[in-house]
Amino acid sequence: MIFDYETMRLIWWLFLGVLLIGFAITDGFDLGIAVLLPFLGKNDTERRVIINAIGPTWEGNQIWLVTAGGALFAAWPMAYAVAFSGFYFALLLTLFALFMRPIGFDYRSKLPSPVWRNNWDWALFAGGLVPALIFGVAFGNLLSGVPFHLDNDMRIFYDGSFIALLSPFALASGLLSLAMLVLHGAVFLQLKTEGEINRRCKQAVTVFTVITLVIFALAGIWVSQIDGYHISSEIFPNAPSNPFAKMVYKEPGLWLDNYRHYPVLWAVPGLAFVSGAIALVLSKRDRPGLAFISSSLTLASVILTAGVAMFPFLIPSSRAINASLTIWDASSSLGTLKIMFWVTLVFLPLVIAYTGWVFRVLRGKITPEYIDQNNHTVY
Secondary structure, eight states, rough: TTTTTTHHHHHHHHHHHHHHHHHHHHHHHHHHHHHHHHHHOOSSSHHHHHHHHHTTHHHHHHHHHHHHHHHHHHHHHHHHHHHHHTTTHHHHHHEEEEEEEHHHHHHGGOOOHHHHHHHHHHHHHHHHHHHHHHHHHHHHHHHHHHHHETTTTOEEEEETGGGGGGHHHHHHHHHHHHHHHHHHHHHHHHHOTTHHHHHHHHHHHHHHHHHHHHHHHHHHHTTSSSSSEOOSSSOOOSSSSOTSSOOOEEETTTTGGHHHHOOGHHHHHHHEEEEEHHHHHHHHTHHHHHHHHHHHHHHHHHHHHHHHHTTTTEEEEOOOOOOEEEEETOOHHHHHHHHHHHHHOOOHHHHHHHHHHHHHOSOOOOHHHHHOOOOOOOO
16 A cells, blocks of 8 residues: 555655755755855955855755754654764754854844954854764764664663764764765855856865765775674564564675665765766856756765665664664654655645745845845845
8 A cells, every 4th residue: 555654664764865865955055155155255255245145045944954853753753862862962062053153144244343254254164064074973873873772661772972973984974974065065156156256166166076076985985894784584664663673683794785686776876976077077167057956966866875775774773783773663653654744745845846936036146246235135
């Protein structure tokens, strides 16, 4: 049946991926541009141009992050609980960094002092750098396994620490996340600007495309060496959620199992390299609109590569591997998933349509003359 438990669990895994990709594509370039702000803007006017390139849309873009968190809470409550307890201090640090964005945008222009404005520019830089880095670190920890266990009453116990989250592989994943969001931000900024800023954006696209693809390739080799997880017992995709109703084993290279069994899936990471190279070429040829589409495909492919490798695991446990959470045994009830499905089917297209309309209306270039003639948009 189309609405049986197995299908709804699979649909919500796909929806969660769509929301994460939507966040990376929309809010990702905001974070990337914030990281580039102190370096591409050589004076106050240029920084005002850069900030106004994202000023009208950055708040709306955050809806993807909020919705992804809400979807995780409603569809996979146990995974939400493990993630928000295990990554608590990392997420708290991310939240404080994100606070820098609204207050930075609002207060930067309140005083003409160069010191005042420069300090807020670096605050916006931190507000982009920290979340972009930590989101990647979180994915790195998921692939490495999260140190948690469940007792007989399904209570969750996290056995790690904040410092333990910063393993070499997790930091490499964080650098990959940072590099690809900065690449995406540079492409979008090239689309929105002209002149000297536009030229610097091309250089940034070149540098961060190379960095992104090199780290992605090295991370892929690294993943083939670390422990992956595999369900060794029979899977009951229509059974009630119970993480203990399975047997799991792990050994190096198992995260590539899905790719070995279905070779067509290698097209997913392959697309990341192809679209990244295309974005670089299009950027150099002054086709930033098409380059933006290509960089979006690069981000989507990188995220999907991790998702495909981990499927069906959501949060593997490094302390009690049989308690690892999968899409088959950590979801909400069938009724909850159905209600959420219909709500999403109505509102997700509206959000996508509205987002597309906003960017179409605001598709013009941002120049010093524009912000001088539109004082209400000056940050």
